[in-house]
Amino acid sequence: MDLILVNLIDGLVTGLLLFMLSAGLTLIFSMMGVLNFAHASFYMLGAYFAYQISLALGFWMGLLIAPLIVGVLGAGVERYGLRRVHQYGHVPELIFTFGLALLIEELVQFIWGKNQMPYDVPDILNFTAFAISGNSIPAYKIFMIFISVGIFIGLLLILTRTRVGMIIQAALSYPRTVEALGHNVPLIFMGVFGVGTALAGVAGVIAGPVLGTFPGMAFVLGSIVFVTIVIGGLGSLWGALVASLLIGWITTFAKSYNVEMETILNTIGLSTPENLDENIFRDFWALTSPQIADIIPYILMVLILIFRPQGLFGKRDS
Amino acid sequence: MKKITKIGAVSALSLMIGATAAFAEDIKIAFIDPLSGPFASTGTNGLHQFEFAAEYMVNDKGGLLDGQMMEVVGFDNKISPKESLIQLQVAIDQGIRYIVQGNSSGVANALTEAIDKHNRRNPDSRVLFLNYAAVDPALTNDKCNFWHFRFDANADIKMDALTDVIAEQQDIKKVYIIGQDYSFGKAVSDAANSMLGEKRPDIEIVGDELHPIGKVKDFTPYARKVVSSGADAVITGNWGADMLGLGKSIIENGFEGPIYTYYAAGSGITAAFGESGKDRIRLISQGSINPIGSEEARELYNAFEAKYPDGNIDQSRIFNVIGMLSKAIEEAGTADDVVAVASALEGMEYDSMWGGKLFMRPQDHQLIQDMHVGVHTDENLDFDYDQSGFGIVNESTVEMASMDAPTTCEMKRP
Numbered sequence: 172m173d174l175i176l177v178n179l180i181d182g183l184v185t186g187l188l189l190f191m192l193s194a195g196l197t198l199i200f201s202m203m204g205v206l207n208f209a210h211a212s213f214y215m216l217g218a219y220f221a222y223q224i225s226l227a228l229g230f231w232m233g234l235l236i237a238p239l240i241v242g243v244l245g246a247g248v249e250r251y252g253l254r255r256v257h258q259y260g261h262v263p264e265l266i267f268t269f270g271l272a273l274l275i276e277e278l279v280q281f282i283w284g285k286n287q288m289p290y291d292v293p294d295i296l297n298f299t300a301f302a303i304s305g306n307s308i309p310a311y312k313i314f315m316i317f318i319s320v321g322i323f324i325g326l327l328l329i330l331t332r333t334r335v336g337m338i339i340q341a342a343l344s345y346p347r348t349v350e351a352l353g354h355n356v357p358l359i360f361m362g363v364f365g366v367g368t369a370l371a372g373v374a375g376v377i378a379g380p381v382l383g384t385f386p387g388m389a390f391v392l393g394s395i396v397f398v399t400i401v402i403g404g405l406g407s408l409w410g411a412l413v414a415s416l417l418i419g420w421i422t423t424f425a426k427s428y429n430v431e432m433e434t435i436l437n438t439i440g441l442s443t444p445e446n447l448d449e450n451i452f453r454d455f456w457a458l459t460s461p462q463i464a465d466i467i468p469y470i471l472m473v474l475i476l477i478f479r480p481q482g483l484f485g486k487r488d489s
Numbered sequence: 490m491k492k493i494t495k496i497g498a499v500s501a502l503s504l505m506i507g508a509t510a511a512f513a514e515d516i517k518i519a520f521i522d523p524l525s526g527p528f529a530s531t532g533t534n535g536l537h538q539f540e541f542a543a544e545y546m547v548n549d550k551g552g553l554l555d556g557q558m559m560e561v562v563g564f565d566n567k568i569s570p571k572e573s574l575i576q577l578q579v580a581i582d583q584g585i586r587y588i589v590q591g592n593s594s595g596v597a598n599a600l601t602e603a604i605d606k607h608n609r610r611n612p613d614s615r616v617l618f619l620n621y622a623a624v625d626p627a628l629t630n631d632k633c634n635f636w637h638f639r640f641d642a643n644a645d646i647k648m649d650a651l652t653d654v655i656a657e658q659q660d661i662k663k664v665y666i667i668g669q670d671y672s673f674g675k676a677v678s679d680a681a682n683s684m685l686g687e688k689r690p691d692i693e694i695v696g697d698e699l700h701p702i703g704k705v706k707d708f709t710p711y712a713r714k715v716v717s718s719g720a721d722a723v724i725t726g727n728w729g730a731d732m733l734g735l736g737k738s739i740i741e742n743g744f745e746g747p748i749y750t751y752y753a754a755g756s757g758i759t760a761a762f763g764e765s766g767k768d769r770i771r772l773i774s775q776g777s778i779n780p781i782g783s784e785e786a787r788e789l790y791n792a793f794e795a796k797y798p799d800g801n802i803d804q805s806r807i808f809n810v811i812g813m814l815s816k817a818i819e820e821a822g823t824a825d826d827v828v829a830v831a832s833a834l835e836g837m838e839y840d841s842m843w844g845g846k847l848f849m850r851p852q853d854h855q856l857i858q859d860m861h862v863g864v865h866t867d868e869n870l871d872f873d874y875d876q877s878g879f880g881i882v883n884e885s886t887v888e889m890a891s892m893d894a895p896t897t898c899e900m901k902r903p
Contacts, residue, residue, distance in 0.1 A: 288757070289761045304717075
């Protein structure tokens with residue numbers, strides 16, 4: 172029972188982190204129709220910049236400055252890269268962001284090397300907030316929860332309650348009209364791209380000390396971010412939140428309990444074959460939930476695409 | 490006039506002799522390991538240690554035999570067995586007689602088979618395989634051959650020493666074993682289970698788990714299981730990002746016992762653990778640098794740090810490879826006849842500058858050596874890793890570990 176509570180908290184942390192990444196990606200997609208393959212690379216840049224800044228100015232300045240640099244870089248990429256490629260259509264755009272991801276990874280390896288970086292949790296947050304029957308919950312995780320929830324509420328308020336949000340939402344559906352009303356739509360695009368990448372940067376800054384800061388960190392998270400926004404519905408902030416939390420909890424619980432495939436199959440009415448050792452499905456029967464935990468989100472995505480192609484919260488795309 | 494000609498002829502002759510000595514064929518060593526891709530840092534670091542060892546231990550002291558220099562040539566195998574075989578062929582075509590490799594037992598298995606086959610078919614261009622780090626026990630058992638020498642202790646020997654140390658800790662009652670889901674992780678788990686069962690039947694294995702290699706983003710759920718199992722100690726063979734992720738997570742989430750490891754030092758891992766791993770992480774290794782084995786080793790390490798400020802000597806066995814190979818070449822009196830060199834290596838006893846004796850067991854070509862279990866700390870260090878102020882300090886030593894361990898090797902000699 173206690174472990175369930177602990178897993179709920181762990182899953183929440185994982186989910187919210189995923190949300191920060193997918194929020195930026197889904198925002199960019201809904202605005203510009205660009206699937207930014209380099210999104211996770213900006214996450215990695217956030218972690219590396221924050222590490223470098225934290226060496227000189229401490230963790231908190233890193234948290235403040237690194238996302239800004241990443242956001243400016245992102246805006247620059249949109250202004251001088253994507254915008255030029257945009258006129259040739261979606262495929263060149265995809266390829267451009269794909270190349271950018273590879274380039275960023277090589278650059279990071281070139282500058283910082285291939286080793287893990289000693290980027291650590293700040294001392295002030297390096298203690299156990301509380302423990303549930305021996306399982307400590309680090310204060311840093313609580314801090315991660317607060318940051319992500321804060322960002323979600325902030326984004327939601329800006330998008331739904333402010334003038335800027337109104338213009339952004341209008342530019343999404345009727346760019347020509349918005350332009351005709353005297354708003355600078357390309358500038359809005361650039362801003363959104365910058366903010367989206369900055370969000371990925373924030374995720375990197377706070378995830379780096381926990382998940383490790385190394386050149387493969389973008390690759391590890393790259394595909395799951397896309398799965399999240401597909402499940403949530405492309406372009407939907409609420410969808411990104413729900414899908415992130417769903418994935419966070421599902422994977423955490425699947426890894427925490429060693430449920431065997433045999434048990435699952437037995438409960439749905441299939442009986443275990445007599446000579447399991449000689450059965451060709453032997454390995455399938457012996458699967459355990461931790462082994463497939465990381466595939467479950469992909470299975471979920473496929474099911475969603477089949478039964479509800481627009482995603483959980485997405486509006487149907489014409 | 491005549492005299493001048495004479496002097497000229499003599500000096501020309503002596504020059505020629507000097508030149509032949511200087512231009513005598515170098516002894517080349519092919520280093521076949523990953524120099525690009527995700528494991529490049531391990532490979533590159535290993536290459537640096539080999540180049541430095543050849544330079545410092547052989548060339549700076551005037552070379553071998555009649556002044557032959559030793560040269561290490563890097564070949565990038567991208568950690569793929571297929572690519573390794575291509576690189577092996579390239580190396581053989583270049584007339585190289587000595588192959589060194591260590592990263593991935595999968596590659597080592599492919600190489601040892603290919604080399605055995607090549608040597609049987611081409612007695613004129615035989616090569617030796619000096620395996621400095623691939624620890625699959627099969628390489629010196631079922632798959633052994635005359636051309637393969639292993640300078641690292643195999644996974645069973647390491648676990649034997651590790652469990653010797655664990656067995657002495659009376660307060661350890663429950664152990665959790667966790668590793669990467671592939672042959673090496675399984676070998677570690679099997680060895681830990683059987684050896685602990687033998688040495689301390691009262692110890693309960695409260696968890697025995699494999700996780701996908703290189704794919705786990707967050708180790709928290711695994712850490713929760715470790716903590717709630719009530720384990721007093723953890724054993725893992727994890728390496729790279731998997732080692733760091735697992736270790737950090739179980740420490741952060743409330744586990745308080747020791748973590749016994751194979752590969753939790755150097756290459757950024759020591760720096761990244763820093764204070765959090767202090768007195769918690771224990772590591773099995775050969776050749777102690779804290780305290781340093783000898784003054785000779787201290788001088789060598791200082792010279793290495795001067796040349797590679799960002800590097801670590803985290804594979805001291807590389808220096809044993811160069812040292813023992815040099816000795817074997819000197820004893821054989823030739824570097825070209827690898828059968829003579831291999832025969833000299835067989836059964837060789839060698840005093841390592843890192844402390845302790847080394848013995849190349851002739852039955853299976855497995856090097857028998859002292860194994861050390863050290864602890865991650867920032868106190869009493871001669872040398873740290875990653876310029877982090879932290880390093881591994883020796884706590885206990887198993888002398889000539891597994892000297893009498895049985896082998897299933899049936900070696901055919903040429």
